[in-house]
Amino acid sequence: MDVKIEKSWKDVLNTEFEKDYFKKLTDFVRSEYMSGKTIYPEPKNIFNAFNLCPLNKVKVVIIGQDPYHEPHQAHGLCFSVESGTDFPPSLQNIYKEIESDIGHKSITNGDLTEWAKQGVLLLNSTLTVQAHLAASHSGKGWETFTDAVIKAVAENKKHVVYMLWGSFAQKKAEYVNSKDNLVLKSAHPSPLSAYRGFFGNHHFSSANNYLIENGETPINW
Secondary structure (H helix, E strand, O other), X not given: OOOOOOHHHHHHHHHHHOOHHHHHHHHHHHHHHHOOOOEEXXXXXXXXXXXXXXXXXXXXXXXXXXXXXXXXXXXXXXXXXXXXXXOXXXXXXXXHHHHHHHOOOXXXXXXXXXXXXXXXXXXXXXXXXXXXXXXXXXXXXXHHHHHHHHHHHHHHOOOOEEEEEHHHHHHHHHHOOOXXXXXXXXOOOOOOOHHHOOOOOOHHHHHHHHHHHOOOOOOOO
């Protein structure tokens, strides 16, 4: 199957694209877009996280659950929204922690494209969603695919920082060798849980310190 995704990812995921589950998944997603329903993100942005952050550039992996499901939000990067869109609550809390952790306050919009270009893989576990219906495309095969993505990173890259916020993201840790990488875990930045351990987790400074120690350029959060 010819999937339009950045070449380095295509090379390591090619066998995944030929599996039955992925063929069923693409049939489902295609039918959803063609049904007249509003589906996010736009088809061209489904693999945006991969296209902006090739495998050999990955320094940090952040895992979300599924795309935002309201207009002008989802564009293929977890926790990120299109420029000019109001910050969702979780993103507001991420920015609060960055300011508290490293003193960075010059953030003017919610588009995290610049993070992706620096080597932050902003990966949702599910890559599509129906408008106004959270988790409407979960259980259709995306989770199997994104598990394969984490395995591919783990097998091909060392000294990567994994930021796993909340129990859902932390399940992905089973694919990562914590001796060769930095695995950071905390509560999710959602308003429901941020005060139970996300605030004050110092993940952003910890990530940069680890990258510097391993000869990598730190991320400009």
